[in-house]
Amino acid sequence: MTLTALGDEAVLAYFPDEAAAVQFATGLRAANPPWLFDVVPAYASVGVFFDAAQIRLPDVMALLQARATVARGTDSPPSTASARSARIPVCYEMQLDLPRVCEATGLDADEVIRLHTTTTYTVYAIGFVPGFPYLGYLPPPLCGVSRLPSPRLRVEPGSVGLTGRQTGIYPLPRPGGWNLIGRTPLVIVDVADGFFPLHVGDRVEFHRIDEQQFRELAGERLHVL
Numbered sequence: 001m002t003l004t005a006l007g008d009e010a011v012l013a014y015f016p017d018e019a020a021a022v023q024f025a026t027g028l029r030a031a032n033p034p035w036l037f038d039v040v041p042a043y044a045s046v047g048v049f050f051d052a053a054q055i056r057l058p059d060v061m062a063l064l065q066a067r068a069t070v071a072r073g074t075d076s077p078p079s080t081a082s083a084r085s086a087r088i089p090v091c092y093e094m095q096l097d098l099p100r101v102c103e104a105t106g107l108d109a110d111e112v113i114r115l116h117t118t119t120t121y122t123v124y125a126i127g128f129v130p131g132f133p134y135l136g137y138l139p140p141p142l143c144g145v146s147r148l149p150s151p152r153l154r155v156e157p158g159s160v161g162l163t164g165r166q167t168g169i170y171p172l173p174r175p176g177g178w179n180l181i182g183r184t185p186l187v188i189v190d191v192a193d194g195f196f197p198l199h200v201g202d203r204v205e206f207h208r209i210d211e212q213q214f215r216e217l218a219g220e221r222l223h224v225l
Helices: 018-031 057-073 098-105 109-117 211-217
Strands: 002-005 010-014 036-042 045-050 085-091 121-127 132-136 152-155 159-163 166-169 174-176 179-183 203-209
Touching: 002 057, 010 057, 018 036, 018 045, 018 057, 018 121, 036 121, 045 057, 085 211, 098 109, 098 179, 109 179, 109 203, 203 211
Parallel strands: 085 203
Antiparallel strands: 002 010, 010 045, 036 045, 085 179, 121 132, 121 203, 132 166, 152 174, 159 166, 159 179
């Protein structure tokens, strides 16, 4: 682990891989020392925000380094037994870019959908708009599809897209340049109500529904177990 000061009230910790970062973040959250404000994992890094009135930056860095050293000494792989999971319905008929994905991968539409729905993804980061889950990683045959040459000015909420090695869900109407291969009817974010069900480290699977099922489920909230 490598530590870097992020201002005078935060530390950024870098790890060799995503699993180590999630394990470290989960352990630190569980320990919940009194000086801790927040823990924000994103891929192979973890931001640790603390109360500078209670503890000095060098002391935080020393404590984090000691925690990482102890974790390495356990020789235990990151546990996924306590990871939360979500199963998200997607109507793949409600797509805009499936032909583009097929052309880029050399796969037909059914195979793209099969691969997308038979993979278990991990939420590695939440960003660019509130609640947007960056999910990794796509199976190799689906990897490498570039973003659109020009982003759309509006992507509808619930749209499921992919690019590079990742897939994700647009929770709000926003511009976006990912390849849209379907849409979920579920609400995955309600900013006004403080509803943000997906967290870093959660597991996500997609399953296929038709347009009638989409209409029946429209407006229901995502449940993460």
